[in-house]
Amino acid sequence: MEIGFLGLGIMGKAMAMNLLRNGFKVTVWNRTLSKCNELVEHGALVGETPAVVVKKSKYTIAMLSDPSVALSVVFGENGVLGQICNGKGYIDMSTVDADTSTKISEAITSKGGYFLEAPVSGSKKPAEDGQLVILAAGEKALYDDAVPAFDVLGKKSFFLGKVGNGAKMKLVVNMIMGSMMNAFAEGLELADRSGLNPHTLLDVLDLGAVANPMFKLKGPSMIQNNYSPAFPLKHQQKDMRLALALGDENALSMPVAAAANEALKKARSMGLGDLDFSAVYETVRLLEPPS
Numbered sequence: 001m002e003i004g005f006l007g008l009g010i011m012g013k014a015m016a017m018n019l020l021r022n023g024f025k026v027t028v029w030n031r032t033l034s035k036c037n038e039l040v041e042h043g044a045l046v047g048e049t050p051a052v053v054v055k056k057s058k059y060t061i062a063m064l065s066d067p068s069v070a071l072s073v074v075f076g077e078n079g080v081l082g083q084i085c086n087g088k089g090y091i092d093m094s095t096v097d098a099d100t101s102t103k104i105s106e107a108i109t110s111k112g113g114y115f116l117e118a119p120v121s122g123s124k125k126p127a128e129d130g131q132l133v134i135l136a137a138g139e140k141a142l143y144d145d146a147v148p149a150f151d152v153l154g155k156k157s158f159f160l161g162k163v164g165n166g167a168k169m170k171l172v173v174n175m176i177m178g179s180m181m182n183a184f185a186e187g188l189e190l191a192d193r194s195g196l197n198p199h200t201l202l203d204v205l206d207l208g209a210v211a212n213p214m215f216k217l218k219g220p221s222m223i224q225n226n227y228s229p230a231f232p233l234k235h236q237q238k239d240m241r242l243a244l245a246l247g248d249e250n251a252l253s254m255p256v257a258a259a260a261n262e263a264l265k266k267a268r269s270m271g272l273g274d275l276d277f278s279a280v281y282e283t284v285r286l287l288e289p290p291s
Protein backbone atom coordinates (compact mmCIF):
# COMPACT_ATOMS: atom_id res chain seq x y z
CA MET A 1 0.00 0.00 0.00
CA GLU A 2 1.29 3.47 -0.86
CA ILE A 3 1.55 5.80 2.09
CA GLY A 4 2.86 9.34 2.29
CA PHE A 5 4.70 10.59 5.38
CA LEU A 6 5.30 14.25 6.24
CA GLY A 7 7.67 15.17 9.08
CA LEU A 8 10.73 13.11 9.97
CA GLY A 9 11.54 14.41 13.43
CA ILE A 10 12.16 12.15 16.42
CA MET A 11 8.77 10.45 16.05
CA GLY A 12 8.17 10.67 12.32
CA LYS A 13 11.49 9.13 11.40
CA ALA A 14 10.93 6.11 13.67
CA MET A 15 7.35 5.66 12.48
CA ALA A 16 8.16 5.92 8.77
CA MET A 17 11.05 3.49 9.27
CA ASN A 18 8.67 0.97 10.86
CA LEU A 19 6.28 1.22 7.95
CA LEU A 20 9.14 0.58 5.50
CA ARG A 21 10.42 -2.38 7.51
CA ASN A 22 6.96 -3.88 7.40
CA GLY A 23 6.59 -3.74 3.65
CA PHE A 24 4.70 -0.49 3.08
CA LYS A 25 5.74 1.70 0.15
CA VAL A 26 6.38 5.08 1.71
CA THR A 27 6.99 8.46 0.09
CA VAL A 28 8.47 10.89 2.61
CA TRP A 29 8.89 14.66 2.89
CA ASN A 30 10.61 16.73 5.54
CA ARG A 31 11.21 20.49 5.68
CA THR A 32 14.93 19.75 6.07
CA LEU A 33 15.07 17.44 3.07
CA SER A 34 18.44 15.88 4.03
CA LYS A 35 16.65 14.04 6.85
CA CYS A 36 14.98 11.91 4.15
CA ASN A 37 18.30 10.28 3.21
CA GLU A 38 18.33 7.61 5.89
CA LEU A 39 14.79 6.61 4.97
CA VAL A 40 15.76 6.42 1.30
CA GLU A 41 18.46 3.90 2.24
CA HIS A 42 15.61 1.76 3.57
CA GLY A 43 13.54 2.02 0.41
CA ALA A 44 11.56 5.27 0.81
CA LEU A 45 10.81 7.56 -2.11
CA VAL A 46 11.07 11.31 -1.59
CA GLY A 47 8.48 13.94 -2.51
CA GLU A 48 9.92 17.44 -2.87
CA THR A 49 6.82 19.04 -1.33
CA PRO A 50 3.82 17.91 0.74
CA ALA A 51 1.65 18.26 -2.39
CA VAL A 52 3.86 15.87 -4.36
CA VAL A 53 3.67 13.31 -1.54
CA VAL A 54 -0.14 13.53 -1.43
CA LYS A 55 -0.32 13.15 -5.20
CA LYS A 56 1.63 9.87 -5.04
CA SER A 57 -0.14 8.36 -2.02
CA LYS A 58 -3.49 6.77 -1.22
CA TYR A 59 -3.27 8.39 2.17
CA THR A 60 -0.70 10.60 3.84
CA ILE A 61 0.36 10.68 7.49
CA ALA A 62 1.75 13.84 9.11
CA MET A 63 3.85 14.03 12.29
CA LEU A 64 4.68 17.71 12.75
CA SER A 65 5.74 19.83 15.67
CA ASP A 66 2.76 22.02 16.57
CA PRO A 67 -0.55 23.57 15.42
CA SER A 68 0.95 26.38 13.33
CA VAL A 69 3.19 23.93 11.47
CA ALA A 70 0.34 21.43 11.02
CA LEU A 71 -1.74 24.23 9.46
CA SER A 72 1.06 25.58 7.26
CA VAL A 73 1.84 22.16 5.78
CA VAL A 74 -1.82 21.79 4.76
CA PHE A 75 -2.69 25.35 3.72
CA GLY A 76 0.72 26.70 2.64
CA GLU A 77 2.32 26.87 -0.76
CA ASN A 78 2.76 23.38 -2.24
CA GLY A 79 0.80 22.10 0.71
CA VAL A 80 -1.47 19.11 1.19
CA LEU A 81 -4.60 20.92 -0.06
CA GLY A 82 -3.08 21.35 -3.51
CA GLN A 83 -3.45 17.64 -4.27
CA ILE A 84 -6.03 16.25 -1.89
CA CYS A 85 -9.10 15.03 -3.77
CA ASN A 86 -11.80 12.36 -3.84
CA GLY A 87 -10.61 9.05 -2.45
CA LYS A 88 -7.42 10.39 -0.83
CA GLY A 89 -6.91 10.42 2.92
CA TYR A 90 -4.96 12.66 5.29
CA ILE A 91 -4.06 11.47 8.79
CA ASP A 92 -2.56 14.02 11.17
CA MET A 93 -0.77 12.25 14.01
CA SER A 94 0.82 15.44 15.42
CA THR A 95 -0.29 16.65 18.85
CA VAL A 96 -2.50 19.68 18.21
CA ASP A 97 -5.68 21.16 19.66
CA ALA A 98 -9.19 20.29 18.50
CA ASP A 99 -9.65 23.66 16.70
CA THR A 100 -6.59 23.08 14.54
CA SER A 101 -7.71 19.57 13.74
CA THR A 102 -11.21 20.77 12.85
CA LYS A 103 -9.86 23.46 10.49
CA ILE A 104 -7.74 20.87 8.72
CA SER A 105 -10.62 18.39 8.60
CA GLU A 106 -13.01 20.93 7.05
CA ALA A 107 -10.48 21.90 4.38
CA ILE A 108 -9.67 18.30 3.46
CA THR A 109 -13.30 17.18 3.32
CA SER A 110 -14.32 20.27 1.30
CA LYS A 111 -12.02 18.90 -1.42
CA GLY A 112 -13.56 15.43 -1.25
CA GLY A 113 -10.77 13.91 0.84
CA TYR A 114 -11.00 11.92 4.07
CA PHE A 115 -9.54 13.14 7.34
CA LEU A 116 -8.48 11.41 10.53
CA GLU A 117 -6.64 12.84 13.51
CA ALA A 118 -4.55 10.21 15.24
CA PRO A 119 -2.18 11.60 17.90
CA VAL A 120 -0.16 9.07 19.81
CA SER A 121 0.84 8.24 23.34
CA GLY A 122 4.34 6.85 23.70
CA SER A 123 7.69 8.36 22.86
CA LYS A 124 10.82 7.67 20.80
CA LYS A 125 11.40 4.05 21.92
CA PRO A 126 7.76 2.94 21.57
CA ALA A 127 7.77 4.61 18.13
CA GLU A 128 10.87 2.61 17.18
CA ASP A 129 9.35 -0.59 18.55
CA GLY A 130 5.86 -0.11 17.06
CA GLN A 131 4.37 0.16 20.54
CA LEU A 132 2.51 3.48 20.36
CA VAL A 133 -1.05 4.00 21.56
CA ILE A 134 -3.07 5.60 18.77
CA LEU A 135 -5.93 7.98 19.61
CA ALA A 136 -7.87 8.31 16.36
CA ALA A 137 -11.00 10.27 15.55
CA GLY A 138 -12.71 11.45 12.37
CA GLU A 139 -13.59 9.49 9.24
CA LYS A 140 -14.20 5.87 10.23
CA ALA A 141 -13.66 4.59 6.67
CA LEU A 142 -10.16 6.08 6.69
CA TYR A 143 -9.51 4.59 10.13
CA ASP A 144 -10.45 1.16 8.77
CA ASP A 145 -8.14 1.67 5.78
CA ALA A 146 -5.29 2.71 8.07
CA VAL A 147 -5.60 -0.18 10.55
CA PRO A 148 -2.82 -2.21 8.85
CA ALA A 149 -0.47 0.77 9.28
CA PHE A 150 -1.67 1.45 12.83
CA ASP A 151 -1.04 -2.22 13.67
CA VAL A 152 2.59 -1.70 12.67
CA LEU A 153 2.97 1.64 14.45
CA GLY A 154 1.17 0.84 17.67
CA LYS A 155 0.21 -1.76 20.23
CA LYS A 156 -3.37 -0.47 20.48
CA SER A 157 -5.59 1.90 18.51
CA PHE A 158 -8.68 3.66 19.81
CA PHE A 159 -11.35 5.12 17.54
CA LEU A 160 -12.84 7.97 19.57
CA GLY A 161 -15.58 9.29 17.26
CA LYS A 162 -15.75 12.83 15.90
CA VAL A 163 -12.77 15.03 15.01
CA GLY A 164 -11.41 16.74 18.10
CA ASN A 165 -11.87 13.81 20.46
CA GLY A 166 -8.44 12.37 19.61
CA ALA A 167 -6.76 15.74 20.13
CA LYS A 168 -8.56 16.28 23.43
CA MET A 169 -7.73 12.80 24.74
CA LYS A 170 -4.07 13.32 23.86
CA LEU A 171 -3.97 16.71 25.63
CA VAL A 172 -5.57 15.29 28.77
CA VAL A 173 -3.00 12.48 28.86
CA ASN A 174 -0.08 14.87 28.37
CA MET A 175 -1.46 17.33 30.92
CA ILE A 176 -1.35 14.51 33.48
CA MET A 177 2.11 13.43 32.32
CA GLY A 178 3.58 16.95 32.51
CA SER A 179 2.15 17.47 35.99
CA MET A 180 3.55 14.12 37.13
CA MET A 181 6.97 14.96 35.77
CA ASN A 182 7.06 18.19 37.77
CA ALA A 183 6.04 16.46 40.99
CA PHE A 184 8.66 13.79 40.32
CA ALA A 185 11.38 16.42 39.78
CA GLU A 186 10.49 18.13 43.04
CA GLY A 187 10.50 14.76 44.81
CA LEU A 188 13.96 13.84 43.50
CA GLU A 189 15.34 17.16 44.67
CA LEU A 190 13.59 16.98 48.04
CA ALA A 191 15.07 13.53 48.61
CA ASP A 192 18.53 14.76 47.66
CA ARG A 193 18.42 17.86 49.87
CA SER A 194 17.06 15.84 52.77
CA GLY A 195 20.13 13.64 52.64
CA LEU A 196 18.36 10.68 51.02
CA ASN A 197 19.77 8.66 48.15
CA PRO A 198 17.62 9.46 45.08
CA HIS A 199 18.30 5.96 43.68
CA THR A 200 16.72 4.52 46.81
CA LEU A 201 13.73 6.82 46.25
CA LEU A 202 13.36 5.30 42.76
CA ASP A 203 13.37 1.79 44.26
CA VAL A 204 10.78 2.77 46.87
CA LEU A 205 8.53 4.44 44.27
CA ASP A 206 8.76 1.42 42.02
CA LEU A 207 7.37 -0.88 44.70
CA GLY A 208 4.37 1.25 45.65
CA ALA A 209 1.08 2.49 44.26
CA VAL A 210 2.71 5.34 42.29
CA ALA A 211 5.08 3.02 40.39
CA ASN A 212 5.00 3.83 36.69
CA PRO A 213 7.13 3.34 33.57
CA MET A 214 7.93 7.06 33.25
CA PHE A 215 9.59 7.36 36.68
CA LYS A 216 11.44 4.11 36.03
CA LEU A 217 12.66 5.18 32.60
CA LYS A 218 13.49 8.83 33.25
CA GLY A 219 14.61 8.72 36.88
CA PRO A 220 18.11 7.25 36.47
CA SER A 221 19.03 9.62 33.64
CA MET A 222 17.61 12.65 35.48
CA ILE A 223 19.80 11.84 38.48
CA GLN A 224 22.76 11.94 36.07
CA ASN A 225 21.52 15.19 34.46
CA ASN A 226 21.17 13.38 31.16
CA TYR A 227 18.33 14.88 29.15
CA SER A 228 18.93 13.42 25.73
CA PRO A 229 15.65 14.26 23.95
CA ALA A 230 12.98 11.60 23.47
CA PHE A 231 10.09 14.00 24.03
CA PRO A 232 11.37 17.57 23.63
CA LEU A 233 10.46 19.89 26.49
CA LYS A 234 9.18 22.57 24.09
CA HIS A 235 6.54 20.09 22.87
CA GLN A 236 5.49 19.14 26.40
CA GLN A 237 5.06 22.85 27.20
CA LYS A 238 3.01 23.30 24.01
CA ASP A 239 0.76 20.42 25.10
CA MET A 240 0.38 21.89 28.60
CA ARG A 241 -0.55 25.25 27.09
CA LEU A 242 -3.13 23.62 24.81
CA ALA A 243 -4.52 21.53 27.70
CA LEU A 244 -4.88 24.67 29.82
CA ALA A 245 -6.79 26.32 26.95
CA LEU A 246 -9.07 23.27 26.90
CA GLY A 247 -9.54 23.79 30.63
CA ASP A 248 -10.48 27.44 29.95
CA GLU A 249 -13.08 26.36 27.40
CA ASN A 250 -14.61 24.05 29.98
CA ALA A 251 -14.32 26.50 32.90
CA LEU A 252 -12.15 23.98 34.72
CA SER A 253 -9.65 25.26 37.26
CA MET A 254 -6.37 23.33 36.90
CA PRO A 255 -3.89 24.84 39.39
CA VAL A 256 -1.56 21.83 39.27
CA ALA A 257 -1.30 21.92 35.49
CA ALA A 258 -0.88 25.71 35.55
CA ALA A 259 2.05 25.43 37.95
CA ALA A 260 3.60 22.67 35.84
CA ASN A 261 3.24 24.89 32.78
CA GLU A 262 5.06 27.74 34.55
CA ALA A 263 7.95 25.41 35.37
CA LEU A 264 8.11 24.22 31.76
CA LYS A 265 8.08 27.84 30.53
CA LYS A 266 10.89 28.63 32.92
CA ALA A 267 12.85 25.67 31.55
CA ARG A 268 12.30 26.98 28.02
CA SER A 269 13.55 30.41 29.06
CA MET A 270 16.66 28.69 30.41
CA GLY A 271 17.33 27.33 26.90
CA LEU A 272 16.25 23.77 27.71
CA GLY A 273 13.42 23.52 25.13
CA ASP A 274 15.19 21.09 22.82
CA LEU A 275 16.19 18.73 25.63
CA ASP A 276 13.95 15.99 26.98
CA PHE A 277 10.99 17.26 29.01
CA SER A 278 12.58 15.68 32.11
CA ALA A 279 15.03 18.63 31.95
CA VAL A 280 12.36 20.55 33.89
CA TYR A 281 14.27 19.03 36.82
CA GLU A 282 16.88 21.73 36.22
CA THR A 283 14.37 24.42 37.26
CA VAL A 284 14.21 22.82 40.71
CA ARG A 285 17.90 22.09 40.97
CA LEU A 286 18.66 25.69 40.10
CA LEU A 287 17.18 26.88 43.36
CA GLU A 288 20.19 25.97 45.46
CA PRO A 289 19.75 26.92 49.12
CA PRO A 290 22.13 29.68 50.32
CA SER A 291 25.28 28.14 51.79
Ligand SMILES: NC(=O)C1=CN([C@@H]2O[C@H](COP(=O)(O)OP(=O)(O)OC[C@H]3O[C@@H](n4cnc5c(N)ncnc54)[C@H](OP(=O)(O)O)[C@@H]3O)[C@@H](O)[C@H]2O)C=CC1
Pocket residue numbers: 006007008009010011012030031032033035063064065066069072073093094095096120121122123124230231232235236
Ligand atom coordinates in the same frame (compact mmCIF):
# COMPACT_ATOMS: atom_id res chain seq x y z
N1 LIG B 1 8.79 13.00 20.87
C1 LIG B 1 7.79 12.39 21.51
O1 LIG B 1 8.01 11.64 22.48
C2 LIG B 1 6.37 12.59 21.09
C3 LIG B 1 5.97 13.64 20.31
N2 LIG B 1 4.65 13.77 19.96
C4 LIG B 1 4.19 14.86 19.11
O2 LIG B 1 4.55 14.51 17.77
C5 LIG B 1 4.90 15.68 17.04
C6 LIG B 1 6.33 15.54 16.53
O3 LIG B 1 7.17 15.38 17.64
P1 LIG B 1 8.74 15.07 17.49
O4 LIG B 1 8.98 14.14 16.37
O5 LIG B 1 9.22 14.75 18.85
O6 LIG B 1 9.25 16.53 17.11
P2 LIG B 1 10.58 17.01 16.40
O7 LIG B 1 10.79 18.39 16.91
O8 LIG B 1 11.64 16.00 16.51
O9 LIG B 1 10.13 17.08 14.85
C7 LIG B 1 9.27 18.08 14.39
C8 LIG B 1 8.97 17.90 12.92
O10 LIG B 1 8.22 19.06 12.47
C9 LIG B 1 8.94 19.65 11.38
N3 LIG B 1 8.79 21.10 11.37
C10 LIG B 1 9.06 21.99 12.35
N4 LIG B 1 8.80 23.26 11.96
C11 LIG B 1 8.36 23.16 10.68
C12 LIG B 1 7.93 24.11 9.71
N5 LIG B 1 7.89 25.44 9.99
N6 LIG B 1 7.53 23.66 8.50
C13 LIG B 1 7.55 22.35 8.23
N7 LIG B 1 7.95 21.39 9.07
C14 LIG B 1 8.35 21.79 10.29
C15 LIG B 1 10.38 19.28 11.61
O11 LIG B 1 11.09 19.45 10.41
P3 LIG B 1 12.69 19.76 10.44
O12 LIG B 1 13.35 18.41 10.57
O13 LIG B 1 12.97 20.42 9.16
O14 LIG B 1 12.95 20.65 11.65
C16 LIG B 1 10.21 17.83 12.04
O15 LIG B 1 9.95 17.01 10.94
C17 LIG B 1 4.68 16.86 18.02
O16 LIG B 1 3.38 17.34 17.82
C18 LIG B 1 4.82 16.20 19.38
O17 LIG B 1 4.12 16.92 20.38
C19 LIG B 1 3.71 12.83 20.32
C20 LIG B 1 4.07 11.77 21.08
C21 LIG B 1 5.42 11.58 21.56
Ligand SMILES: O=CCCC(=O)O
Pocket residue numbers: 095120121122123174231
Ligand atom coordinates in the same frame (compact mmCIF):
# COMPACT_ATOMS: atom_id res chain seq x y z
O1 LIG C 1 3.52 13.39 23.56
C1 LIG C 1 4.44 12.72 24.02
C2 LIG C 1 4.16 11.59 24.87
C3 LIG C 1 5.38 10.92 25.41
C4 LIG C 1 4.99 9.65 26.12
O2 LIG C 1 3.83 9.24 26.07
O3 LIG C 1 5.91 9.05 26.70
